[in-house]
Amino acid sequence: MFDVGVNLTSQEFIRDYDKVIQRAREAGVIGMIIIGTTILNSRQAIVLAEKDTKYFWSTIGIHPHYASQWSKKIYSEIRKLAVHPRIVAIGECGLDFYRNFSTKKEQMYAFQAQVELATELDMPVFLHCRDAHKDFMSILTPWIPNLKAALVHCFTGTQSELEIYLEYDIYIGITGWICDKKRGKELCKLIPLIPSNRLVIETDSPWLIPKDIFPLPSSRRNEPSFLPHIVQKIAMLRGDNILNLSNTTTFNARKLFNLSSNIRNTII
Numbered sequence: 001m002f003d004v005g006v007n008l009t010s011q012e013f014i015r016d017y018d019k020v021i022q023r024a025r026e027a028g029v030i031g032m033i034i035i036g037t038t039i040l041n042s043r044q045a046i047v048l049a050e051k052d053t054k055y056f057w058s059t060i061g062i063h064p065h066y067a068s069q070w071s072k073k074i075y076s077e078i079r080k081l082a083v084h085p086r087i088v089a090i091g092e093c094g095l096d097f098y099r100n101f102s103t104k105k106e107q108m109y110a111f112q113a114q115v116e117l118a119t120e121l122d123m124p125v126f127l128h129c130r131d132a133h134k135d136f137m138s139i140l141t142p143w144i145p146n147l148k149a150a151l152v153h154c155f156t157g158t159q160s161e162l163e164i165y166l167e168y169d170i171y172i173g174i175t176g177w178i179c180d181k182k183r184g185k186e187l188c189k190l191i192p193l194i195p196s197n198r199l200v201i202e203t204d205s206p207w208l209i210p211k212d213i214f215p216l217p218s219s220r221r222n223e224p225s226f227l228p229h230i231v232q233k234i235a236m237l238r239g240d241n242i243l244n245l246s247n248t249t250t251f252n253a254r255k256l257f258n259l260s261s262n263i264r265n266t267i268i
């Protein structure tokens with residue numbers, strides 16, 4: 001199975017990075033995408049990704065929380081670094097009107113610029129949308145015909161939002177959010193509605209630990225080795241088997257990020 005979203009540059013992993021990766025491999029995670037959310041950690045993501053070029057890939061972009069940092073200089077840095085062979089997508093970019101760490105105007109500007117850049121560079125986009133679906137789609141839609149591919153990572157929206165994404169062939173990233181009895185309840189009902197060629201899986205670690213893991217680590221830190229736990233839950237909700245779901249979502253990740261030429265052949 002393949003984890004399409006890991007915040008591996010987080011401080012949370014500095015202490016025992018090697019062990020975290022070792023556990024992920026042992027758990028059957030055959031590769032992962034390291035998420036870049038600022039220029040600094042996108043650079044760090046490239047450094048980590050170079051440690052094993054058959055296991056790691058990364059994104060480069062400015063997360064909506066940091067959209068206030070957007071500048072011409074940042075734009076040209078992203079543009080320059082995006083051609084690096086480890087970089088497979090522009091993002092994480094999008095809108096987050098739940099937290100509003102940057103103003104709406106700043107977020108919309110940085111998002112639009114990154115989507116435009118992705119079309120120009122013919123690269124997929126790694127997207128984040130929270131409480132902003134209408135504005136998110138109004139920025140994204142005009143670019144869709146020219147976009148290589150798009151992933152709405154950590155999807156937690158409504159059924160009508162899901163249907164709109166699917167109408168535009170956008171990939172849907174599902175996290176351990178579905179393992180949260182309260183917050184994940186609505187999302188669980190939508191899991192069977194996602195066509196199998198649009199579904200990818202992610203931990204978004206160190207955030208969003210699947211809350212029903214037992215025993216729950218006292219640190220509450222999520223890590224990629226918990227991906228099988230999420231797969232198990234998704235398989236149950238879809239009436240699918242774990243092996244089939246692992247293979248399908250790995251295939252989708254390969255296709256979405258165009259990894260077919262260099263990912264390990266082992267499936268699962």
Ligand SMILES: [Zn+2]
Pocket residue numbers: 092127128153154
């Ligand atoms: Zn996100």
